[in-house]
Amino acid sequence: MNLKTLVTGTLIVVLIAVPAWATTFVSVKKSDPIGGEMVTVHDVISYGSYIYDAPSKYDQVFWPFTEESWIWFCPGSGYASFGDDFDKLTDEEKARLSLWLKDNYNASQKPTTHKEKLAWLEKVYAQRQKDREFWCRFWRLMAYAYADEPQTSLAYVAKALPLLEKQLQAGPEGIARIRVLFLLGEYHRRTGDTRAARRYFRQAKAAEYTDEDGAKRTGHPYFLELVKDKEPSSYIRSLVLAGTVCALAIVTAFFLRWRGKTKTASGPADSDNGVAVPGR
Numbered sequence: 001m002n003l004k005t006l007v008t009g010t011l012i013v014v015l016i017a018v019p020a021w022a023t024t025f026v027s028v029k030k031s032d033p034i035g036g037e038m039v040t041v042h043d044v045i046s047y048g049s050y051i052y053d054a055p056s057k058y059d060q061v062f063w064p065f066t067e068e069s070w071i072w073f074c075p076g077s078g079y080a081s082f083g084d085d086f087d088k089l090t091d092e093e094k095a096r097l098s099l100w101l102k103d104n105y106n107a108s109q110k111p112t113t114h115k116e117k118l119a120w121l122e123k124v125y126a127q128r129q130k131d132r133e134f135w136c137r138f139w140r141l142m143a144y145a146y147a148d149e150p151q152t153s154l155a156y157v158a159k160a161l162p163l164l165e166k167q168l169q170a171g172p173e174g175i176a177r178i179r180v181l182f183l184l185g186e187y188h189r190r191t192g193d194t195r196a197a198r199r200y201f202r203q204a205k206a207a208e209y210t211d212e213d214g215a216k217r218t219g220h221p222y223f224l225e226l227v228k229d230k231e232p233s234s235y236i237r238s239l240v241l242a243g244t245v246c247a248l249a250i251v252t253a254f255f256l257r258w259r260g261k262t263k264t265a266s267g268p269a270d271s272d273n274g275v276a277v278p279g280r
Contacts, residue, residue: 035077042069059144068114078105136163174209
């Protein structure tokens with residue numbers, strides 16, 4: 001087999017395999033609902049269940065919402081939204097946004113980074129008629145996006161918590177209930193309320209759901225893994241283990257250092273000394 005054939009064959013295998021794991025956007029043209037200009041945005045064409053294993057799973061927000069490309073921004077008018085509701089504006093929302101954007105958007109200072117676009121998106125959505133479920137997801141997305149800024153992230157966690165509590169009070173069933181229980185446990189854990197975190201995690205592990213075959217089961221495997229990763233008891237065990245390892249390492253290092261000093265003080269063995277020993 002020559003090199004050209006080998007490379008071509010490998011390329012074909014890669015191209016066939018990519019769709020099995022790739023998350024893919026495609027560029028499309030859309031009309032700005034406010035300004036009317038045509039803008040280029042990125043729409044979803046493929047993804048798989050692997051998105052549910054991304055780090056954002058602990059906030060239960062997933063691709064494409066975690067991607068900057070899913071924020072469709074119109075530089076002319078300043079209008080922005082997620083791709084799934086870009087043109088789903090009521091007449092009242094269009095009128096309100098047209099006035100608000102004229103007063104608040106400065107094209108010379110348009111958002112450029114992901115966080116800047118998210119912050120702008122939050123302001124734009126505040127002018128629309130979005131329900132609690134939307135805002136609960138949005139606050140969770142912000143908590144995830146600002147994970148590198150703990151105080152800001154926790155501020156969004158605090159906004160999401162009461163909305164999650166209202167969702168639980170509404171009586172969701174099955175996986176929807178387990179999801180809310182997990183999030184309540186995880187967000188209480190982040191705010192330092194370990195007692196509440198344990199209570200919600202315990203409920204999440206014991207909640208019933210209906211599987212794909214219609215059978216009633218307890219303890220959804222996906223959420224059991226998430227709880228296992230995050231429940232306070234696991235953290236305590238991890239910290240104890242880490243502390244034990246560190247302590248052993250320090251004791252070992254101290255012992256080796258002491259032993260080395262002792263050998264230096266007494267001198268090397270006679271045969272290695274290079275000096276004649278009296279009396280021999």
